[in-house]
Amino acid sequence: MVTVGLPNACPRRNAKGNTFNKTEGTAKSTSFSVIVIDLKKSIVNVFCYGAGFDRIIHFDSIKMKADDSHVALHTALQGKVIWKSQDKNVVKAEEGKVKAVAAGKTLVVAEDEKGNCEYWDVVVE
Numbered sequence: 421m422v423t424v425g426l427p428n429a430c431p432r433r434n435a436k437g438n439t440f441n442k443t444e445g446t447a448k449s450t451s452f453s454v455i456v457i458d459l460k461k462s463i464v465n466v467f468c469y470g471a472g473f474d475r476i477i478h479f480d481s482i483k484m485k486a487d488d489s490h491v492a493l494h495t496a497l498q499g500k501v502i503w504k505s506q507d508k509n510v511v512k513a514e515e516g517k518v519k520a521v522a523a524g525k526t527l528v529v530a531e532d533e534k535g536n537c538e539y540w541d542v543v544v545e
Protein backbone atom coordinates (compact mmCIF):
# COMPACT_ATOMS: atom_id res chain seq x y z
CA MET A 421 0.00 0.00 0.00
CA VAL A 422 1.23 3.48 -0.88
CA THR A 423 -0.10 6.72 0.66
CA VAL A 424 0.30 10.18 -0.89
CA GLY A 425 -0.97 13.58 0.33
CA LEU A 426 -1.71 16.16 -2.38
CA PRO A 427 -2.93 19.77 -2.17
CA ASN A 428 -6.06 20.52 -4.20
CA ALA A 429 -6.28 17.05 -5.76
CA CYS A 430 -9.74 16.34 -7.06
CA PRO A 431 -9.50 13.29 -9.37
CA ARG A 432 -12.65 12.31 -11.24
CA ARG A 433 -14.68 15.27 -10.06
CA ASN A 434 -17.76 13.89 -11.76
CA ALA A 435 -18.38 17.20 -13.60
CA LYS A 436 -19.60 18.91 -10.43
CA GLY A 437 -18.51 22.30 -9.13
CA ASN A 438 -15.75 22.69 -6.57
CA THR A 439 -18.02 22.18 -3.55
CA PHE A 440 -19.79 18.93 -2.75
CA ASN A 441 -22.68 17.73 -0.57
CA LYS A 442 -20.58 16.46 2.30
CA THR A 443 -18.77 19.73 3.00
CA GLU A 444 -20.86 22.27 1.11
CA GLY A 445 -20.32 25.78 2.43
CA THR A 446 -17.18 24.88 4.42
CA ALA A 447 -14.57 25.92 1.83
CA LYS A 448 -14.29 27.08 -1.77
CA SER A 449 -12.01 24.25 -2.88
CA THR A 450 -10.55 21.02 -1.60
CA SER A 451 -7.70 21.90 0.73
CA PHE A 452 -5.88 18.58 0.28
CA SER A 453 -6.40 14.93 -0.52
CA VAL A 454 -4.83 11.78 0.87
CA ILE A 455 -4.51 9.12 -1.82
CA VAL A 456 -4.03 5.49 -0.78
CA ILE A 457 -3.09 3.08 -3.58
CA ASP A 458 -3.88 -0.54 -2.76
CA LEU A 459 -1.89 -2.53 -5.30
CA LYS A 460 -3.23 -5.87 -4.07
CA LYS A 461 -6.88 -4.86 -4.64
CA SER A 462 -6.13 -2.63 -7.68
CA ILE A 463 -7.93 0.37 -6.21
CA VAL A 464 -7.10 3.97 -5.40
CA ASN A 465 -8.79 5.46 -2.32
CA VAL A 466 -9.00 9.26 -2.33
CA PHE A 467 -9.89 10.96 0.95
CA CYS A 468 -10.57 14.67 0.37
CA TYR A 469 -10.54 17.29 3.09
CA GLY A 470 -12.12 20.72 2.72
CA ALA A 471 -14.73 20.93 -0.01
CA GLY A 472 -14.28 17.47 -1.47
CA PHE A 473 -15.78 14.06 -1.07
CA ASP A 474 -14.21 10.66 -0.70
CA ARG A 475 -13.89 8.35 -3.66
CA ILE A 476 -12.63 4.91 -4.60
CA ILE A 477 -11.21 4.43 -8.10
CA HIS A 478 -10.72 0.92 -9.49
CA PHE A 479 -7.74 0.96 -11.84
CA ASP A 480 -8.34 -2.49 -13.35
CA SER A 481 -10.95 -2.17 -16.11
CA ILE A 482 -14.05 -4.35 -16.00
CA LYS A 483 -14.07 -6.23 -19.31
CA MET A 484 -17.37 -7.51 -20.71
CA LYS A 485 -18.57 -9.17 -23.90
CA ALA A 486 -21.39 -7.46 -25.81
CA ASP A 487 -23.66 -10.44 -25.08
CA ASP A 488 -23.05 -10.45 -21.29
CA SER A 489 -26.37 -10.16 -19.51
CA HIS A 490 -24.77 -8.40 -16.54
CA VAL A 491 -21.75 -8.14 -14.28
CA ALA A 492 -22.16 -7.47 -10.56
CA LEU A 493 -20.08 -4.64 -9.09
CA HIS A 494 -19.45 -4.71 -5.35
CA THR A 495 -19.14 -1.37 -3.60
CA ALA A 496 -17.72 -0.30 -0.26
CA LEU A 497 -20.35 2.47 -0.11
CA GLN A 498 -23.13 2.15 2.44
CA GLY A 499 -26.75 3.23 2.58
CA LYS A 500 -28.68 4.25 -0.51
CA VAL A 501 -26.40 4.11 -3.58
CA ILE A 502 -27.24 5.63 -6.98
CA TRP A 503 -25.63 3.93 -9.98
CA LYS A 504 -24.86 5.80 -13.22
CA SER A 505 -23.21 4.99 -16.53
CA GLN A 506 -21.61 7.93 -18.33
CA ASP A 507 -22.53 6.32 -21.67
CA LYS A 508 -25.79 4.36 -21.58
CA ASN A 509 -25.16 3.35 -25.20
CA VAL A 510 -22.27 1.17 -23.92
CA VAL A 511 -23.57 -0.12 -20.56
CA LYS A 512 -26.53 0.42 -18.29
CA ALA A 513 -25.89 0.46 -14.54
CA GLU A 514 -28.54 -0.27 -11.95
CA GLU A 515 -28.46 -1.55 -8.37
CA GLY A 516 -24.87 -2.81 -8.58
CA LYS A 517 -25.28 -4.57 -11.91
CA VAL A 518 -23.82 -3.48 -15.24
CA LYS A 519 -25.47 -4.69 -18.46
CA ALA A 520 -23.63 -4.51 -21.78
CA VAL A 521 -25.44 -2.63 -24.56
CA ALA A 522 -22.78 -2.23 -27.28
CA ALA A 523 -19.01 -2.28 -27.78
CA GLY A 524 -17.15 0.68 -26.27
CA LYS A 525 -15.72 2.09 -23.07
CA THR A 526 -17.39 4.12 -20.32
CA LEU A 527 -17.21 5.05 -16.67
CA VAL A 528 -19.66 3.66 -14.10
CA VAL A 529 -20.17 5.71 -10.94
CA ALA A 530 -21.80 4.68 -7.67
CA GLU A 531 -22.63 7.57 -5.31
CA ASP A 532 -24.05 7.41 -1.79
CA GLU A 533 -26.19 9.97 0.05
CA LYS A 534 -23.12 11.65 1.58
CA GLY A 535 -21.50 12.27 -1.82
CA ASN A 536 -18.89 9.50 -1.55
CA CYS A 537 -18.22 7.89 -4.93
CA GLU A 538 -16.77 4.73 -6.39
CA TYR A 539 -15.65 4.49 -10.05
CA TRP A 540 -15.12 1.65 -12.53
CA ASP A 541 -13.89 1.83 -16.12
CA VAL A 542 -15.98 -0.65 -18.11
CA VAL A 543 -14.93 -1.96 -21.52
CA VAL A 544 -17.39 -3.87 -23.70
CA GLU A 545 -15.72 -5.88 -26.47
